Amino acid sequence: MGKAPIITEEASAQALAQYCPDLQDWPQSWRYEERDLVSGQRIVEFFKPFFVHLLAQGLAAKTLRRHRDHLWMLGGEVMRRRQEDSHLSRLPVEKVTFALLEEDGGPLIWPRITEQEQDAFDATCRKFYQFLTATKNNRG
Numbered sequence: 001m002g003k004a005p006i007i008t009e010e011a012s013a014q015a016l017a018q019y020c021p022d023l024q025d026w027p028q029s030w031r032y033e034e035r036d037l038v039s040g041q042r043i044v045e046f047f048k049p050f051f052v053h054l055l056a057q058g059l060a061a062k063t064l065r066r067h068r069d070h071l072w073m074l075g076g077e078v079m080r081r082r083q084e085d086s087h088l089s090r091l092p093v094e095k096v097t098f099a100l101l102e103e104d105g106g107p108l109i110w111p112r113i114t115e116q117e118q119d120a121f122d123a124t125c126r127k128f129y130q131f132l133t134a135t136k137n138n139r140g
Helices: 009-019 023-030 036-056 061-084 093-100 115-139
Strands: none
Touching: 009 036, 023 036, 023 061, 036 061, 036 093, 036 115, 061 093, 061 115
């Protein structure tokens, strides 16, 4: 079994820019109000370590695109839930995002997607949940 490539910070930033060239636009696509942009930017920053983790795994381009698209959906769902629930809007986006994830997957997406699409979305959410849990455990 081969070793995962060592990725420097600069190399990971370049790979991330290539993998997700519109990442800086995600907060704008999720916003309901102007003040949502800050929360959207925090979600993007919260996602970046997971993106770098995925890139380091040497996954197929199609798989990487699928995970990227699902994370965009997850960010949109976080923003939607925060917009609809005043309690969630007062919590840090990281906490809301983690609360929407479970060992079995992610939140149901609205408007409803097909069962097959939800299953694929859940697979990404499971990976993200495992990543966050392992990262949290490694930090103590």
